[in-house]
Amino acid sequence: MSSILLKQTTLNGAKADLLIEGNRIARIAPDLGERVGADREIDGRHYTVVPGFVNMHTHAAMTLTRGVRKDTTLQKWLDNIWQIEKNLDEEAVYWGSKLAILEMLKTGTTAFLDMYWFPKAVARAAEEMGIRGVITYVFLDNFDKNKAAAQRRECLEIFSASREWSDRVRFGVSIHADYTTSEETMAWAGKFAQENDLLLNLHLSETELETRKDVEKLGLTPTQHFDKFGLLGPRTVAAHCIWLNDEDIEILGSRHVNVAHNINSNLLLSSGYKFKFNELEDAGCNVCIGTDGAGSSDNLDIRESLKTVAMVQKAWRKEPKSLPFSTLMEASSLRGARALGFDAGRIEEGALADLLLVNTHCEAFTPNYDFTSNFILSANSSCIDTVIVDGRILMEKRKVAGEDEILDRADALAWKIMRR
Ligand SMILES: [Zn+2]
Structure with missing residues (x-):
């Protein structure tokens, strides 16, 4: 089973470590220490984690x-x-x-x-x-x-x-x-x-x-x-x-x-x-x-x-x-x-690991008196740095696998269906 450890990310306004095992959130604690030994560790200091x-x-x-x-x-x-x-x-x-x-x-x-x-x-x-x-x-x-x-x-x-x-x-x-x-x-x-x-x-x-x-x-x-x-x-x-x-x-x-x-x-x-x-x-x-x-x-x-x-x-x-x-x-x-009918939409132990890492180290979150207000009213979606679905990282540093091919193929097909 693969695992991801988010170290010292922000969750509900407090710092926390969050461990994903397989496709679920396995553990959340203020500090899980060094003994977790996850396959992948992400430095979460600039991120706030929210459900996808x-x-x-x-x-x-x-x-x-x-x-x-x-x-x-x-x-x-x-x-x-x-x-x-x-x-x-x-x-x-x-x-x-x-x-x-x-x-x-x-x-x-x-x-x-x-x-x-x-x-x-x-x-x-x-x-x-x-x-x-x-x-x-x-x-x-x-x-x-x-x-x-x-x-x-x-x-x-x-x-x-x-x-x-x-x-x-x-x-x-x-x-x-x-x-x-x-x-x-x-x-x-x-x-x-x-x-x-x-x-x-x-x-x-x-x-x-x-x-x-x-x-x-x-x-x-x-x-x-x-x-x-x-x-x-x-x-x-x-x-x-x-x-x-x-x-x-x-x-x-x-x-x-x-x-x-x-x-x-x-x-x-x-x-x-x-x-x-x-x-x-x-x-x-x-x-x-x-x-x-x-x-x-x-x-x-x-x-x-x-x-x-x-x-x-x-x-x-x-x-x-x-x-x-x-x-x-x-x-x-x-x-x-x-x-x-999916057990997702919440950042809690046992839930499916469908979540976003929001980068708060940017203008829209400075100052960050109220994260949710800044997220909805001040930011745009470029603040979403990392997307995890079913325990898999699908976007990291805003890069999604295969995106250039998708843009090229979809663009060509869009013009084709308009011309037919
Ligand atoms: Zn509709």
Whole structure:
């Protein structure tokens, strides 16, 4: 079993030695002395150790469509994106996902929940690069019976193939949204996820328009619509949830749904910003943080998202104490890990070793009266020096193995799919 000793790093404001054995945190003590004999020792004097971020909503390979948004709303943006996505193949998604994972590691994300096409290519990229993740098969049938049948077959085939994946990379199911997916498919996907104890991921009430259309057409809000099919529960992750009424919040809370807040995407697509963080939490939801795909967000930087969330919540509520930084840190790590079913997101003995070494020997942390405040508000992600996932160092001194090749291959494929 390999081991790493972090000597005299800062943990919760105090100096500590931290020993990683295999893929878990084995020991934490003020001073473990010289007798530990780890394979690798890291001088932690300039570092503060924090749990890695968990990105609870993304479409990883949309890194290939970064910057094509052209200042438009979700619906017009999607129409454009779906045309481009017709040109995708396994290879493009594989390299686009590797680019996303590179970006996530550089910005401190150690686990992610993905909703995208060619999930086997996404899983292969995650396996090779060492990040943790739940990779989902996406149902989006556009109310076409033949497409629905083909998607069910493909989902079963990939689910079966996923038995070969490591314990670090798991399979899940996505329903894109209730405005793109037939009720038959929604019901089938929900039952399939439940029977196989798989995570169910969906977009929910992202825009006012989609929410209003549901009410006009069905007499139900999107929340009520999903609830009608029993699709809301503690194994469900609902992304966005911007346009909810009080009854929706009560339903989501009573079902203990995990809600992924994606502030930068919501702001950029003009979808809305009055996310009911506290109300959802009080109702019983597990509120987490995501970025959405780089096509709409336009990066995968959770730390940057935390800053936006903190400022927007203060602004629209006109309440400076609305959301403590400690809640934001937990929402972006421990809560996400719990939702995905990974024993990570905490720096404690026995937990999976998914952690970041933040370099505080720089301007943003001088003076360092309040680490969390500096980390969220003052720094940028260049302060994240080292990233460890599953007990393996995936980034050190900000270098990730193979990054030049990833940049070159992803760039070439992005231009290729745009030109096709
Ligand atoms: Zn999304």
